[in-house]
Amino acid sequence: MKVSKTEKNLPEPTKAELEILQVLWEFGPSTVRFVNDKLNAQRDVNYTSTLKQMQILTEKGILKRDESQMKHIYIPVEDESKTKDQLLDRFVNTLYKGSASSLVMQLLGNNKTSKDDIEKIKKLLNNFDK
Structure with a gap:
């Protein structure tokens, strides 16, 4: 993606x-x-x-x-979420060649992701499917 x-x-x-x-x-x-x-x-x-x-x-x-x-x-000039979106776009495009899934896989594979964080991510992904 x-x-x-x-x-x-x-x-x-x-x-x-x-x-x-x-x-x-x-x-x-x-x-x-x-x-x-x-x-x-x-x-x-x-x-x-x-x-x-x-x-x-x-x-x-x-x-x-x-x-x-x-x-x-x-x-x-810009609100917080718009600025963060822009910075995240640049970050993902620069370090992950535009692949948000590569970023997520790296984040999840770093052994710092708590079970609570994983549950929140699952809920977020389930909401995308609806």
């Missing part, structure tokens, strides 16, 4: 940029200070680093900035 391309391909965010996006998806439109505070709960991040990354994300078209208020508010 080949994985289809998404209609609008945004540039691929870096790991650090994805951390910023995760904060924005979880908490909604936010200031740089808010995002930086949330990132600092996980690891030390300089405010200026967060600011620069959010400016780069804006230049890439991944974020937009609302300048209508005194504090600039940053907003993701």
